[in-house]
Amino acid sequence: MLTVHHLNDSRSQRVLWLLEELGIDYKIEFYQRDAETNLAPPALEAIHPLGKSPVLTDGDNTIIESGAIIDYILRHYGNGRFMPKPGTASHEQYLMWLHYAEGSAMLPLMLRMYTSRLPDGGEALQPRINDELNRHLGYMNSALEGAEWFVDNTLTGADFQLSFVAEIAPLLHPGAELPNLDAFRARIHARPAYKAALEKGGVYSFGPG
Ligand SMILES: N[C@@H](CCC(=O)N[C@@H](CS)C(=O)NCC(=O)O)C(=O)O
Numbered sequence: 001m002l003t004v005h006h007l008n009d010s011r012s013q014r015v016l017w018l019l020e021e022l023g024i025d026y027k028i029e030f031y032q033r034d035a036e037t038n039l040a041p042p043a044l045e046a047i048h049p050l051g052k053s054p055v056l057t058d059g060d061n062t063i064i065e066s067g068a069i070i071d072y073i074l075r076h077y078g079n080g081r082f083m084p085k086p087g088t089a090s091h092e093q094y095l096m097w098l099h100y101a102e103g104s105a106m107l108p109l110m111l112r113m114y115t116s117r118l119p120d121g122g123e124a125l126q127p128r129i130n131d132e133l134n135r136h137l138g139y140m141n142s143a144l145e146g147a148e149w150f151v152d153n154t155l156t157g158a159d160f161q162l163s164f165v166a167e168i169a170p171l172l173h174p175g176a177e178l179p180n181l182d183a184f185r186a187r188i189h190a191r192p193a194y195k196a197a198l199e200k201g202g203v204y205s206f207g208p209g
Pocket residue numbers: 007009010011012038039040041051052053054064065066067102
């Protein structure tokens with residue numbers, strides 16, 4: 001049985017959304033962030049030493065990294081859905097965006113989150129972080145020009161992975177003009193499977209307002 005080790009208010013929400021879209025059986029093991037530190041509880045370290053969420057367990061397989069988890073689910077349980085055919089140029093684009101989300105787009109967002117907790121708000125670093133946020137979020141916004149989804153204008157695993165970037169961007173880079181990214185987020189939030197995933201996953205502060 002597929003089991004998602006799910007932390008409230010976290011990247012694992014997008015994995016639940018994917019599983020709801022696929023309509024396959026899965027189980028959720030719930031973990032709560034510490035009210036003071038916001039960190040995951042030590043119980044998650046018993047599943048994987050990093051103690052981060054999401055973790056997917058499936059028989060003998062324990063998989064971390066949401067991009068790898070999405071890809072694993074699609075390869076093993078997707079029946080061809082949400083993934084361009086391997087060997088095609090579209091598949092290369094799917095892999096590129098799947099890696100891009102955590103490999104590049106999340107970095108300036110995380111820098112903004114952590115530096116803003118410094119006593120002076122990390123003032124000296126903010127211009128550089130702003131440039132990077134504009135560069136990456138602007139890149140995503142232009143990739144969506146005239147398209148609803150990132151690859152072939154068809155919903156793929158890349159969109160599930162990029163959904164978290166689109167969800168936290170307005171909180172960490174407010175006021176940026178990103179109309180296509182805003183529409184992407186709204187499109188995701190309107191999907192019945194997304195709403196079902198929200199109900200199953202519990203507290204998630206980055207969903208529809
Ligand atoms: N790149 C990883 C990031 C995993 C990660 O940092 N997860 C956060 C939740 S969004 C977490 O578990 N935070 C709790 C902690 O660090 O204790 C992924 O995409 O799965």
